[in-house]
Amino acid sequence: MPVDQSNLRTRFPDVYALGDVSSGPRTVAKAGIFAEAAALVVADDIAAKIAGEEPPAPYEGWGICYAEFGDGLVSKVEVNFLGGPSPVAARNDPSLAFAAEKAEFGATRRARWFGG
């Protein structure tokens, strides 16, 4: 579904599209991390409209991906698809710190989505 990628609005008033179903002139990977980031912008855009406030900062197509390297080591890639003229990605070397961060990332989402 085509959207304005800065705020995920469709051409229909008050209708948004985000996640795998949305598309725009610029490429953003289809991944849950981007759907989550887009959902935050949509929520803020709706809240700003209701409150009559300025819209949030544009959606940047920002996300992270953790990669397991064995021996308890995890690397993290950070990607930003829309924040600049072309996509940028930064790769971090595997470490135990990223392994702990990945565990925390999963734990916070399990708690938020499923409780407990």
Ligand SMILES: Cc1cc2nc3c(=O)[nH]c(=O)nc-3n(C[C@H](O)[C@H](O)[C@H](O)COP(=O)(O)OP(=O)(O)OC[C@H]3O[C@@H](n4cnc5c(N)ncnc54)[C@H](O)[C@@H]3O)c2cc1C
């Ligand atoms: C094997 C695999 C591994 C992946 N690994 C990762 C990963 O490591 N990290 C990551 O960030 N992303 C990963 N992804 C991608 C991620 O799962 C998707 O990008 C993400 O789920 C998209 O979220 P969404 O809400 O847009 O769509 P979905 O999660 O697909 O949700 C859409 C929902 O709508 C429902 N639906 C469909 N049609 C209708 C209808 N007509 N009426 C009512 N409901 C309907 C579907 O049943 C579904 O529940 C992976 C995907 C796959 C397949």
